[in-house]
Amino acid sequence: MNRRSRTIVAAFLLCALTASAHVGSPDVYADGQAGPYRLSVVVRPPLVIPGVAEIEVRAQTPGIDRISATPVPMVGEAAKHPPMPDTMARPSADPQYFTGSLWIMAPGSWQIRFAVNGVQGPGTLSIPLPAAALATRKMQPALGALLAVLGFLLVLGMVGIVGAAAREAQLPPGQPRPEGRRGYVAMTVTFAVLIAVILLGNRWWKSDAAGYSMNVYKPLQMAPTLKPGNILDLSLRDPGWLPQRQLDDLVPDHNHLMHLYLIRWPAMDIVFHLHPEPVATGDFQLALPSMPAGDYHLYADVVHANGFPETLEATVLLPPISGRPLTGDDAEGTASPVAQIQPGSQPASTTHRNGSPEQRFRLPDGYTMVWEMPATLTPRTPESFRFDLLDPAGRPPSDMSLYMGMLGHAAFVKTDGAVFAHIHPTGTMAMTAFMMANPQASMNPAAGASGDMADMPGMRMGSGALPNSVSFPYGFPTAGRYRIFVQMKHGTTVETAAFDADVCSPAK
Ligand SMILES: [Cu+2]
Incomplete structure (x- = not known):
């Protein structure tokens, strides 16, 4: 077996959990333009490396005939030789919902390249995917006990077969079984050899496990x-x-x-x-x-x-x-x-307007930031989190400006400290990685200094007033209470608001 396939076998046997840049929030949520088509993408990195990444794409623009997806390393020689693209499936009657799964063969900096074809011609979009094994999963005790018993029976069976063969294999039919030590000697030797094989196998296993654990993300x-x-x-x-x-x-x-x-x-x-x-x-x-x-x-x-x-x-x-x-x-x-979570209730700051829940955060200078909340929040569900900034008179500010090149920045932080995710209007990935993956988006010569962000959602540049609202694509990884810090800018003032979200496991 060559080194690569050995590593793959070991990876399968050890079964590793994966992580990404954010703390406790490995799934990638992204919004972007594939040419004329607007896509909302979810990439769930594999539980093992190598392993299968699960991909969902919701097309916001109709008229798409086909989407293919290819995993490509972000840099290096392999980035120039992508594998054959996989065509994504339409699993439901919904013509704008696509799913697929892709093998990720090694830890590191990857991108998923989407190629779209439809009535408006072709388009491409690349979504960065940091892939890393987070931990080594232990074998379940029950499975280990079962395998140990079966292995013991195999050893006993082998010893018995060799003993019988040594005693009786050369005996003509009908002859009585001979007396003597020949069978016992063969059985003892076989037992010793099998024990040696098991001990050597254990050493091989441990050294491969140690080699694999070097790959576990720290x-x-x-x-x-x-x-x-x-x-x-x-x-x-x-x-x-x-x-x-x-x-x-x-x-x-x-x-x-x-x-x-x-x-x-x-x-x-x-x-x-x-x-x-x-x-x-x-x-x-x-x-x-x-x-x-x-x-x-x-x-x-x-x-x-x-x-x-x-x-x-x-x-x-x-x-x-x-x-x-x-x-x-x-x-x-x-x-x-932040208050501790009350089962079955919404955060105290939630009010209802026209039947839909919202939270209003009063800022020190009299401005208000408003979150129109989704009716329910469940784990691993892609949502668009939209926030509006209003001036003291309740109107959209006329002097909205970009904060570090974007309409807004958000941090989703779980109150138990298990999750921290810094999100932008494009989604969960680092902006730099997104721009590396989509060089065509930075080829706009008219866009100016930070115009490389011009084609991206929430990054409008140049003339025209900026909107007073910002949307972040994200999905909470687990149930529990989260605080969402949202930052928007008007004039030279950066406004920082805080909202609380209770995420409930879906009712079974
Ligand atoms: Cu940011």
Whole structure:
């Protein structure tokens, strides 16, 4: 067996769980244009690497005849030789709903390339897919016991067969069974050989398992320390994963090498969205703004040169800081402490208007952000999360502006800390990875400095007033209570609002 197929066999046997950039939220939700066709895409990465990614596409534009999907590595030689595309199926009577499944053969930075054909001609769209094994799954004890018993019977049977053959194989028919030690010797030797084979097999298994566990994803580690002058130092360390991962290959994602959310825990009543700067390889620093004391959870988003994103986690206990004022893209928000989930009820801030639930968040300058909530929220269901910003008179602000090149930024954070996902109007993937996967979107010469985002949803550029609403495609990974921090900008003011969502398991 060659090395590759051995690795594949081991991967199947060990069965690994997968992760992606966000914390606890591996599925990719994305909205994008495939030429003239608008697609909403869900990619659920495989439970094993190698393994099968499940794909759903909902076409927002009618008239599509056929969609094919191909998994392609983001960079490297293999990216130039994609495999044969798979045609997606229409599993229902709905002509705009497509499904498919694709093999992902190795961990790393992938993209799923969609080719669309229809009445308006062809179009393509690529959705980045970071694929990584998260853990090694243990064998179930019952299965292990069953296999052990069966294996023991096999050994006994083999010893018995060899013993019988040694005693009686050369005996003419009808002769009585001879006395003697010949059979016992053969059985003892066979037993010893079988035990040796089992011990050697166990060693092979363990070494392959150890080799595979090297592939299990371990995010970069981040150690925060507070230095004199209210400097927060973030020291990054690679605990070992794929050898090609580096600390010095980070690329900017919407203008910054690192996007850091600091959330006061467990109340989630204070949030900062800040941008530390590198001072050395694997070392970022940030002059902290004024902030109240507390236990803060840190979530830092970075993207590697191959488009693979990571979210680094840490906690830090901070004294009251009287630091610099917020500048540039830095922003902060305050909200009431998040309440513990009440079974069967909606968050206290939910009201009903014309029968549909909504939440209104009053901002400190008199503006309001409104979330028109879906009637129910269930895990793993793609939703469009839409938020509107209104001025103190309740009208759309006339001076809406882009915040770091986009109409809005959102962070979905579970109150137990198990989920953190930083989402944009295009979806869950890192913007830089999305642009690497779709170079045609950045070929617009008229678009100007950040015009490479011009073709993407929520990234309108140039003339014309910006809308006062933003939509994020996302699906909650699990049931429970989440706080959603949403940021939009008007004039030079970045508004940060907080909404609470209760996600319920669907009734059986
Ligand atoms: Cu963002």
